[in-house]
Amino acid sequence: MNLPETRPLTLIVDDDPLTHKMLSYMLKKDRIGVLEAFSGEEGIQIAKDKLPDLVLLDVMMPEMDGFEVIKRLKADRKTAEIPIIFLSAKSSPSDRVKGLELGASDFVSKPVDQGELLARIRTQIKLKRQEEALREYTQNLEKMVESRTRQLIHADRLASLGTLSAGIAHEINNPTTFITGNLQTLEQFWAKIVDYLSSHPQAAQDVKIQYIIKEFPGMIRSIRAGADRISNIVAGLKTFARKDSPRKAPTQVNELIEEALNLTHNRLKYYVNVEKSLAPDLPAIRANGQHLVQVFVNLMLNSADAIGDKTGLLKISSEATSDGRVRLIFSDSGEGIPPDVIDKIFDPFFTTKPLGQGTGLGLSITHGIIRDHEGTIDVESTRGQGTTFTITLPTGKRP
Ligand SMILES: Nc1ncnc2c1ncn2[C@@H]1O[C@H](COP(=O)(O)OP(=O)(O)OP(=O)(O)O)[C@@H](O)[C@H]1O
Ligand SMILES: [Mg+2]
Incomplete structure (x- = not known):
């Protein structure tokens, strides 16, 4: 022994x-x-x-x-x-x-008897160590079960939220289409009314009518902005609630990153310096390209918001891992995420942005898309220093 x-x-x-x-x-x-x-x-x-x-x-x-x-x-x-x-x-x-x-x-x-005592001591010590190991193992197991249960509850909550969101999206979609449809007609009618008024100088001189002529276009614009915002939220909800698995094809992730950078160029160009380090020989992955572009755009826009109006850095890298996956890292020098909210950022509708600026759906959609691709997404952040999102996606190749 x-x-x-x-x-x-x-x-x-x-x-x-x-x-x-x-x-x-x-x-x-x-x-x-x-x-x-x-x-x-x-x-x-x-x-x-x-x-x-x-x-x-x-x-x-x-x-x-x-x-x-x-x-x-x-x-x-x-x-x-x-x-x-x-x-x-x-x-x-x-x-x-x-x-x-x-x-x-x-x-x-x-x-x-020395031999006997030593043998008995060894046995007792061995038993004690085994008991300790078992206790530690049980504690770890409890922790694992706890964390897995939390994940399952989260997934379950997301699933019910998904169903609810799909219902809400559907209900809001119909009235929104007739708001936007009628707005277009209203704009055309308004042009005709203005024409009519300009040919009737008497009416056009009425102070009330002048006021209406002045204010009306602005009101229509704000109704349109509101309706567009509703449409965006509905589109977000629909994506979040999506149950079907995306259609996937062999895809070059680096190209998708470039595409997302083109799409966000206008938003990034003033304050965000982008530093890319994309592996040239990255293996292709099976993915729905448009969905992944959406993920990258979400991350880039979040970084731009976190950097705000002081110049900052967004580092984007891609590499192949030794276990047959592709790893993408988005690391910004923005304001960072406070520790007390970091657990919530993937929750639908969680946002710290001012009313009207964020729907809080970006990261929950991102999370859903990555999950559909059997990938993982993790976040690390230090307040005041920046945030790093790490995504891994399978290539389907064995390591
Ligand atoms: N790179 C980042 N740096 C700092 N905070 C971040 C970053 N990314 C996300 N967050 C935090 O996570 C929250 C949720 O992000 P998410 O993308 O889901 O929603 P949002 O950006 O607020 O709204 P939306 O994406 O719908 O415009 C953000 O409001 C912000 O507080
Ligand atoms: Mg966002």
Whole structure:
């Protein structure tokens, strides 16, 4: 039987100096660390302070005997798990039973047989280490289950939101089409009314009519802007609620990044310096190009917003990974994301932008598209320094 890798530590609690000498010589020779206590009280204190892997405990001691020591060690949560081997010169079977009932792991008679004691010590230490490993494993498992459950709840919530969004999008779409349709007719009618008024100077001189002529075009413009905004939100909701898997074809991601940069050029040109590092030999991936362009545009516009009106940097890189994927990194020097909101940024409708500027759908759509491509998207951000989004997408090739 091999001892565990880290050097184990034992605590000898015995009032007899000779036993100490003999035991510590034997243990040290076997590369086992030794702590020594000469009374029950001292033993309890050292056990609490140093948390040894094992206690060798004499039963018969003045003041506080071994039974009392074990009671106290087992009653304290800190020391309760430390295995204890009783050492006793003349133990009756009832003593042994009492010791075991109090939580002793084993019993060895004095004078001790070195081979036997070492074998028993090794067994106890090994058991303790295995228990610790098991406890750690269980805790990790609990954490994994917790995090997976959170993901599932999130996915479930997104799925119900998807269904709800599809319904809302459909309901809003119809009235919006007749608002925009009638607006067009209204604009044409207005042109005719203005023509008519200009041929009737008497009416055109009426102050109220003059006011109407002045204000009307602005009102129509703002109605149109509002209607366009509703249409955009509806389009966003529809994309978010999309259930079908996108049609995919072999695609060069670098080309899509260039396309997205062309689309966002006007928004980026004043304050955002773009630094590209695109791998020339990037393998093609199976993707829906238009959807991925939408992802890249979303990320670029978010970076532009985060950079604001002080000049900043957006670094975009692409590379092949050793496990057969493509990794894309979008890293900006913008304002960063506060830690208390970073968990929410992929939620639909979550936005920190002023009313009317962000729908909060950009990243939830992005997340949906990447998921449709069996990819991953992660974010890291430092407030005041910038934000990095990392996307990986499968190439379908084995590493
Ligand atoms: N690069 C970034 N730097 C700092 N904050 C970001 C960045 N990207 C996203 N965010 C934060 O995440 C929020 C959600 O982003 P998302 O793209 O989903 O919506 P939005 O940009 O607010 O609105 P929309 O995309 O619909 O215009 C943003 O409001 C912003 O607070
Ligand atoms: Mg956005």
